[in-house]
Amino acid sequence: MYFDVASTAPLHPVARQALTAALDEGWADPARLYRSGRQARMLLDAARETVAEVLGCRADEISFTASGTQAVQLGMLGALHGNRRRGRHLVHSAVEHSSVLHTADRHQGAGGEVTAVPVDRHGRADPAAFAAALRPDTALAVLQSANHEVGTVQPVAETAARCGDVPLLVDAAQSAGRVDVPAGWSLLAASAHKWGGPAGVGVLAVRKGVRYASPLPADEREGGRVPGYVNVPAIVAAAASLRAVRAEAARENARLHELVERIRARVPRLVPAVEVVGDPVRRLPHLVTFSCLYVDGEVLLGELDRAGFAVSSGSSCTSSTLTPSHVLAAMGVLTEGNVRVSLPFGTAEADVERFLAVLPEVVAGVRAPLGLDLAPPAGGEGLPAAGPREGAGAGSEHPETSGPITDPLVLDALGKRCPLPVIELAKRIGEVPVGGTVVVLADDEAARLDVPAWCGMRGQEYLGEAPAAEYGGDRGSAYLVRRVS
């Protein structure tokens, strides 16, 4: 069962048919004047009309890119360059796709300024906070339509209304085709393979009147915005599948919403020590994410794969950089044992039931060797005492105690990867009396999120973070926990 449509959707049957037909009819260079060239041009024009209609804009506002990432990069850099007389300040939410964050990094590296607006514990950007980050020299604001890791739908229309004349780029990669694009965007980015179209097609829409200056060398194709030979067959397939998906969405969204609701409600009952993350109400219909305490995400994904389920994870162990997802970090939630389930159109109820039947065994199997107490704490599971952490993961904060705690139990988890520091903490906190303090020394980035999350879930008190050197560590941080039960 493929439950990772948020990474890429299986090719929609309509896309496959359109692709096959367009390989025959639209293979020639649409810039050429002979018959096969004109035919390719007509197919391209028709595809542009279709995409414009579904996205709610004019055909001449649409440029086709090679990917959603390219649409984001060109959209951001082009709008920043086009609006450079306003200034060089960029605003985006802290939970944007990595393509947005990397483009922001590049902008900052070139002398621009960047403000990342924090999100709440559900991953939602507050329109007022977003608006407050805007300045007279803000050249561009960027906000996703919905989050790709936790499914939270962002308040785009409310935010757009507060942006005034600052252009707003909406990254609609996770929602285009499935739900209507919210009003108010100046630039829009999307990706065909996310909605069931082929790989190799992204969409960059730029509203008439929005200043844009291409960051790339000149090229007359795609309105001067996207250099390179135009991939007509893939664009035709992308457009055909977008229309098809949009038509199926009303029925499928309601059905998948219910299946996701089932997962959201039942996973916490079936699996102990689990945290379902993302907005429970303002969410994408087909996507749900949860994290399992004491579980290695990569091991969990491997076991689920063996059981026949393809899912994704924001745990650090599944990332090439060995850092936890910046989305989960910005939300301040547990990152270990993280699982993202995203259901394709047509997912059968029975397959979701099978997943719910398999998951508890799989998680239990991974946890079994640890021999840890998984019963809910006396006060019940709750959110971490620290609450939402603004700018979480950005640096160390000193705990509210004055100076180092005297005589704590110091656990050296330096060099140990997630979830080992938290497992160590869970195993040994019983060695101090109630009221006593445990210090976890760790250099794995995930510990910064997972130790506070563990405290919240297990009814212990998180005191804060200090330099590891204060407790004898030669690197990393010290995470202080008071035993309260």
Add this chain to the structure above:
Amino acid sequence: MYFDVASTAPLHPVARQALTAALDEGWADPARLYRSGRQARMLLDAARETVAEVLGCRADEISFTASGTQAVQLGMLGALHGNRRRGRHLVHSAVEHSSVLHTADRHQGAGGEVTAVPVDRHGRADPAAFAAALRPDTALAVLQSANHEVGTVQPVAETAARCGDVPLLVDAAQSAGRVDVPAGWSLLAASAHKWGGPAGVGVLAVRKGVRYASPLPADEREGGRVPGYVNVPAIVAAAASLRAVRAEAARENARLHELVERIRARVPRLVPAVEVVGDPVRRLPHLVTFSCLYVDGEVLLGELDRAGFAVSSGSSCTSSTLTPSHVLAAMGVLTEGNVRVSLPFGTAEADVERFLAVLPEVVAGVRAPLGLDLAPPAGGEGLPAAGPREGAGAGSEHPETSGPITDPLVLDALGKRCPLPVIELAKRIGEVPVGGTVVVLADDEAARLDVPAWCGMRGQEYLGEAPAAEYGGDRGSAYLVRRVS
């Protein structure tokens, strides 16, 4: 008959089969750890090995881009950025693909320096001249493997041998798959749809040890060189067709070479007042270009299209910018009535014969209303008296006469598009006595090339160019011609 494979090749059957199979087997995200993701990764790895083998490099030197243009842009900007400590000087031949010229423009606009090395009348860059353009601060040199408009094969290996430690980017878009890539490149760019692969795939190869710094925001995919979701099915199809084409090339190249030789030899015999351009010996097997005096390129292409032949043109009337091809301009050859014939693998001899049968009638039909003398001049047709024009089209030169000619016949062709200024000249030169002078006032860029070319072909003497104002024109240039026969 599709005779424009230099624009794009029809999809090779092997590419289509591989694409269909890879849409089934390689549709998932190759960065994912579950089974379908691992399978996509294996297909991608295998495709990379295949392409590396055919191009003669290591698999980890290959990055897949979205197009040949993107490969050129990233290759040039990445190498310029990576070698910026050497300096900011860029060298390329004057007949590179527009993607190279536009990237050079962008580099110059950002403060870099650019030298375009002139070519000879056959469009060939001289290795010694190329080497002479290199400086201690040269960060990159760019040379195509073969010219895309006239088929001239460039002396890449000889030039590379003279480049020393200056990295050489070879744009192999027109030859990859058809002929071996010449030795000596540091970076290589190619495009799958030119060899019969699908659109949406380019190749950027960067030799180990060549300095490269991505000009785009960070992205871990494709060795950090090409951001965006990797289009596995298209890449698999590109690799499969590259191998297939390379295997067929030996047989097809010889056959097409003979067919092109036939066109080269017979067109000047069948069509009066025609110039076949490009190197007659060091040339691509499948490509030939010629220009027809007094003929509007767009009209000619339209008539050939109606007769069933899809060909291309470098005439100004067929360009979106209404300027003649920079390649023909750099060669200093006739640009009006320009036709590029490029034969796909499998082109039947009978179809070439049919083209040779149809062409004379079509050209004669276009010329008939003009009532011009098309017989060869007394001394026979020849090259323009001015010979190869270095930096042709770059600006106006003053004729070698001192001051304005007295009492010439001034023909006002201002506002008239190619080929009208030359037609006007041909019609009216008889009005001056032998030894007399005709001045053509024209603001169409093509006149700068076509008036001298006409003189050469019609046995008249081209005196040079002067500001139009000297002869009563309010814009454009004055082209001076002395009647000698």
